Amino acid sequence: MGTIHLLGGGPGAMLSLRKAFHAALADTGKDKPLVAYVGAASQDNTGFFGMIRGALAMTGGRIQMAKLASPRAPVGEAKSLLEGCDLVFVSGGDVELGMKILHGRGAAGTLTSLAAAGKPMFGISAGSLMLAREWVRFESEDDHDGEIFPCLGIAPIHVDAHSEDDGWSELRALVRLLHARGDPDPVGYGLTRKGGVRLWTNSPTRIEPFGTPIPRIVIRHGKAVEGAPLEKAETLKSGRA
Numbered sequence: 001m002g003t004i005h006l007l008g009g010g011p012g013a014m015l016s017l018r019k020a021f022h023a024a025l026a027d028t029g030k031d032k033p034l035v036a037y038v039g040a041a042s043q044d045n046t047g048f049f050g051m052i053r054g055a056l057a058m059t060g061g062r063i064q065m066a067k068l069a070s071p072r073a074p075v076g077e078a079k080s081l082l083e084g085c086d087l088v089f090v091s092g093g094d095v096e097l098g099m100k101i102l103h104g105r106g107a108a109g110t111l112t113s114l115a116a117a118g119k120p121m122f123g124i125s126a127g128s129l130m131l132a133r134e135w136v137r138f139e140s141e142d143d144h145d146g147e148i149f150p151c152l153g154i155a156p157i158h159v160d161a162h163s164e165d166d167g168w169s170e171l172r173a174l175v176r177l178l179h180a181r182g183d184p185d186p187v188g189y190g191l192t193r194k195g196g197v198r199l200w201t202n203s204p205t206r207i208e209p210f211g212t213p214i215p216r217i218v219i220r221h222g223k224a225v226e227g228a229p230l231e232k233a234e235t236l237k238s239g240r241a
Helices: 014-028 046-055 075-084 095-104 107-116 126-131 169-180
Strands: 003-007 034-038 062-065 087-090 121-124 134-138 146-150 158-161 187-191 196-200 206-210 216-220 223-226
Touching (some): 003 014, 014 046, 014 196, 095 107, 095 126, 095 134, 121 126, 126 158, 146 169, 169 223
Parallel strands (some): 003 121, 087 121
Antiparallel strands (some): 134 146, 196 206
16 A cells, blocks of 8 residues: 655645655655655756755655656666655646656656555645646636646546635636546545645545645536535545545
């Protein structure tokens, strides 16, 4: 059984990040766990990596970057780090770019295989979306003009991150598109700036909120609306809760 932490992140989220990261490290059962940092969504931005590593310096984890973004990146070394680490940390940036890099370097399959074998996973912001099932791209500023594309599917849910201020507009668009293609009772989880979800990937999968209640976007009378928030641990039924 593996655990997956998906954190919203965003401005003002460092304290929440430390708390969630500490919990994820505890799940590894190691005194000084090795953490593989995947920064594909930010093209392995070293400044962003340094900020994250500095913020988490006192948590006890040993954080190393799995370099994948550059065409000259040592992909073999990155995959060895992913296979040998105790926790995979998928960081933020651009979801679609991050997925393109992971597929282009052959790392997407590595990550899904490791997760299936029980490797703990941690995502923040766009990294949380990449670990989830699917996301949406837009061809124009009209949020009805969207197209779904697959993510890693390690967490069997759909999420968005730190979009409280716009009422989770892109998540609503995703849920509408899921409904339009025939998905029964689609649900989108809004990972807040100070919150997120933790999943246990045994059968059936369990999900619980941490930090804050987690908004849920659902379909009612053909419209994507905010339903009852996730406030306590639940069981995912057929991939939904």
